[in-house]
Amino acid sequence: MSLEFKKIRATLIVRVAGEMDMLIADKMRTEIDKRIDDKTIRNLVLNLERVPFIDSSGLGVVIGRYKRITAKQGRMFIVGARPQVEKILFFSGVNRLVPMYKNEQEVINI
Amino acid sequence: MSLEFKKIRATLIVRVAGEMDMLIADKMRTEIDKRIDDKTIRNLVLNLERVPFIDSSGLGVVIGRYKRITAKQGRMFIVGARPQVEKILFFSGVNRLVPMYKNEQEVINI
Amino acid sequence: MNLRNYAKFEFFSIPENIAFARSCVGSFAAQLDCTLEDIEEIKLVVSEAVSNCIIHGYENNPTQMITVMVSIDTASVLEIVVEDRGKGIEDLPRAMEAAYSTDPTRMGLGFTFMKSFTDDMQVDTAPGQGTTVRLRRSFLKNEEALA
Amino acid sequence: MNLRNYAKFEFFSIPENIAFARSCVGSFAAQLDCTLEDIEEIKLVVSEAVSNCIIHGYENNPTQMITVMVSIDTASVLEIVVEDRGKGIEDLPRAMEAAYSTDPTRMGLGFTFMKSFTDDMQVDTAPGQGTTVRLRRSFLKNEEALA
Ligand SMILES: Nc1ncnc2c1ncn2[C@@H]1O[C@H](COP(=O)(O)OP(=O)(O)O)[C@@H](O)[C@H]1O
Ligand SMILES: Nc1ncnc2c1ncn2[C@@H]1O[C@H](COP(=O)(O)OP(=O)(O)O)[C@@H](O)[C@H]1O
Numbered sequence: 411m412s413l414e415f416k417k418i419r420a421t422l423i424v425r426v427a428g429e430m431d432m433l434i435a436d437k438m439r440t441e442i443d444k445r446i447d448d449k450t451i452r453n454l455v456l457n458l459e460r461v462p463f464i465d466s467s468g469l470g471v472v473i474g475r476y477k478r479i480t481a482k483q484g485r486m487f488i489v490g491a492r493p494q495v496e497k498i499l500f501f502s503g504v505n506r507l508v509p510m511y512k513n514e515q516e517v518i519n520i
Numbered sequence: 521m522s523l524e525f526k527k528i529r530a531t532l533i534v535r536v537a538g539e540m541d542m543l544i545a546d547k548m549r550t551e552i553d554k555r556i557d558d559k560t561i562r563n564l565v566l567n568l569e570r571v572p573f574i575d576s577s578g579l580g581v582v583i584g585r586y587k588r589i590t591a592k593q594g595r596m597f598i599v600g601a602r603p604q605v606e607k608i609l610f611f612s613g614v615n616r617l618v619p620m621y622k623n624e625q626e627v628i629n630i
Numbered sequence: 631m632n633l634r635n636y637a638k639f640e641f642f643s644i645p646e647n648i649a650f651a652r653s654c655v656g657s658f659a660a661q662l663d664c665t666l667e668d669i670e671e672i673k674l675v676v677s678e679a680v681s682n683c684i685i686h687g688y689e690n691n692p693t694q695m696i697t698v699m700v701s702i703d704t705a706s707v708l709e710i711v712v713e714d715r716g717k718g719i720e721d722l723p724r725a726m727e728a729a730y731s732t733d734p735t736r737m738g739l740g741f742t743f744m745k746s747f748t749d750d751m752q753v754d755t756a757p758g759q760g761t762t763v764r765l766r767r768s769f770l771k772n773e774e775a776l777a
Numbered sequence: 778m779n780l781r782n783y784a785k786f787e788f789f790s791i792p793e794n795i796a797f798a799r800s801c802v803g804s805f806a807a808q809l810d811c812t813l814e815d816i817e818e819i820k821l822v823v824s825e826a827v828s829n830c831i832i833h834g835y836e837n838n839p840t841q842m843i844t845v846m847v848s849i850d851t852a853s854v855l856e857i858v859v860e861d862r863g864k865g866i867e868d869l870p871r872a873m874e875a876a877y878s879t880d881p882t883r884m885g886l887g888f889t890f891m892k893s894f895t896d897d898m899q900v901d902t903a904p905g906q907g908t909t910v911r912l913r914r915s916f917l918k919n920e921e922a923l924a
Contacts, residue, residue: 432681433645463652463670465677466739473737494670501746502739542828543792573799573817575824576886583884604817611893612886635793639786639801646782646808653804654786654797661793 413441420452420484423514427460430468438471443478452484455517456508459490464498472499476508487517523551530562530594533624537570540578548581553588562594565627566618569600574608582609586618597627635661636701643684643694643714651698652676658700659708662769671747672708672767678740679712679763685733687716687761706769715760722755782808783848790831790841790861798845799823805847806855809916818894819855819914825887826859826910832880834863834908853916862907869902 411428422445428434446454454475458464472488479486489511491499499505511517521538532555538544556564564585568574582598589596599621601609609615621627637658641647652673659672680696688694699711719725726745731738745751748765755761784805788794799820806819827843835841846858866872873892878885892898895912902908 429649431645431648431677432685433648463673463677465674465681466737466743467677467681469739470735470737474735494667498674501743502737539796541792541795541824542832543795573820573824575821575828576884576890577824577828579886580882580884584882604814608821611890612884633789635789635791637786637788637794637797639784641784642780642782644782647784650784650801650804650808654801657797657800657804661797 411437413438415445417451418518420450421455422446422451422453423455423457425457425460429463430461430471431463431465432467435467435471439474442471442475446475446478446482446484452479452482454479454484454486455514456486456488457490457514458488458492458495459513461495462492464495466502469498469502469504472504472508476504487511489513489517521547523548525555527561528628530560531565532556532561532563533565533567535567535570539573540571540581541573541575542577545577545581549584552581552585556585556588556592556594562589562592564589564594564596565624566596566598567600567624568598568602568605569623571605572602574605576612579608579612579614582614582618586614597621599623599627632704634702634704636699638697638699640695640697642692643688643696644692645684647696648677648680648684651680651696655698655700655710658702662702662706662708663771664769668769672710675744675747675765676710676712678743679710679765682740682763683712683714683716683761685736687714687718689717706771708767708769710765711762712765713760713762718757718759718761719753719755720757722753726753779851781849781851783846785844785846787842787844789839790835790843791839792831794843795824795827795831798827798843802845802847802857805849809849809853809855810918811916815916819857822891822894822912823857823859825890826857826912829887829910830859830861830863830908832883834861834865836864853918855914855916857912858909859912860907860909865904865906865908866900866902867904869900873900 411434414425416423424442476486486508488508490513491510521544524535526533534552555561586596596618598618600623601620639654655676656669656673659669683696684690697713701709724730726741728742729738744765748767750766752764786801802823803816803820806816830843831837844860848856871877873888875889876885891912895914897913899911
C-alpha cells in the first residue's frame, strides 16, 4: 500500500494505491490523521483509483476520516472508486455520507 | 486455456491463450495433432503472445509438436513469447530447435 | 454430496495473511464457472472471516494458527470454512446484528458482508473454544439445474 | 532460525491444483521484497514439484493428497516443501539428472528447473513411502546482509 498526498489550499488529496484491508488500516489512519490534524486543512479528497479491493476494515478507515473531517466542519469526497469498490461503498451506505465523484477534477470544479 | 487456429496455405497458425502446464498439455496435444496430421499442413507457427506461464509439461507439448512437424519435413516457429516464457524456452534450449520471432508477420515475411 | 476438489490451509494469525488467504481462495474458486465479480465477492467474505479470527478470535496474538478449508462439490457449491481456536463469541445473535461490534473502532459489518455475499452462513462458536464460520455459495448454472 | 510467516496447505492430487498451488505460493512469496520475475521463477518450481507428485508420485490417482508448506524466516529465506505419500523414487541420483525421465513423453527437466531457480534443493524419498522436496531461496538484500 502506498499513499500520495497533495495539498490544494485547505483541501488534502490522498491518493491510495493497494488493497484496503486490516493490514494497512492502522498505517493509513496514522498517516492521514497526521496531515488532517493540521489547522490549515479543512477538506479531504480520497482518490481510490488504484484500490482494487476494500473490506470492512478499509471502510472503517474511510468512515473514521469522515468523522474527523466533519468534526472540524470540513467536507470529504471520494473519487475514482472502481466498480467492485464502489459496490461495497454503496452497500454499506458510505456514499450517503461521503459524496462520490469520477475524478479529482470533478471535485475541484464544484 | 483456449486455442485459435488459422490456416495459411501449408502453414497452421495456433494461437494459445492461458497457462501452459500439465492441466492443458493433453488437450493441446490432441487438438493440435488432429490438425497437423492433415496432409495439406506442413508448417506450424505457435503464437504464445497470450501465454503468461510455461513449465516443463508445457515445453513437452512444444517439443512433441516440433518432432511431429520435422518428421513430415515441415518447419516450426514460435512467435510472441513474453519475457518469462522466452526465458524458459532459452533455458531449455528449445530456441535452438524452433526459431523464435516477434510476431506472425515476421514469420510470414521470411 | 461428492467433492470435486478440496484444499485445506493453515497459517499464522498475522494481518499479512488476510490478503494471502483471499488470494488462495480466489484462485481455488476460479476453477468454477464464475465471473470476476463472483471472485471479488468471495475474496471479500474470506477477508472478513480471516480478519475476525485475527482481531477478535486471537486478539492480535500473531503466534496462533487459522485454518481455512475450501471445497467444490459435484453440484458446483463452493464451501469455505474459516476456523480459529481463540476466544469464541459470547452472544452470537447479537454479534451477527448489522453494525454491532465489541470493538468501538470497527464497523460491525463483517458478518453482514459474509451473509450478504453467500447463500448460507453457519457459525459454530463457544467461549474459550474458538469459532468456525461455514459459508456456502452455489454456482450451479440454470441449465445444469434443469438437466 | 525464527519464522516470520508460515503456511501449510493440503489438496487433492488433480491437475487443476497445479495452478492453484503456484498461485498460493506466489501470493505468499509476494510478502518478500522481491521482483515479479522472482515470483515467476517461484511459481515455476512449485509447478514442477506439484506436477511430479501428481504424475509420478500418485500416477494420476486423483484421490490422493499433496502437502505444500511455505515459510519465510527472519533472514528472508523462503522455504517451500512439497510432499506426496506416493510411489517414491528408486534411483534418486539418476532421477535428478537433466533430461532423465521414467516417462518417455516427458522432458526430464523438472528437477533441473527446481535446482536452477532455487539456492538449495533437498529430496527425501523412499520407494513406497513417498517423496519430499525441500526448496530454499534467499531474498536477503545486500544491505541487510551487511547490517
Ligand atoms: N472469530 C471470532 N472470534 C471471536 N469473536 C468474533 C469472531 N468473529 C466475530 N466476532 C465477534 O462478533 C462481532 C461482530 O463481528 P463482525 O460483524 O465481523 O464485525 P466487526 O469485526 O467489525 O466487529 C465482533 O465485534 C466480535 O465481538
Ligand atoms: N514426486 C515424485 N514421485 C515419484 N517419482 C518422482 C517424483 N518426482 C520425480 N520423480 C522421478 O524422477 C524423474 C525425473 O523427474 P523430473 O526431473 O521432474 O522430470 P519429469 O517429470 O519430466 O520426468 C521422473 O521421471 C520420476 O521418475
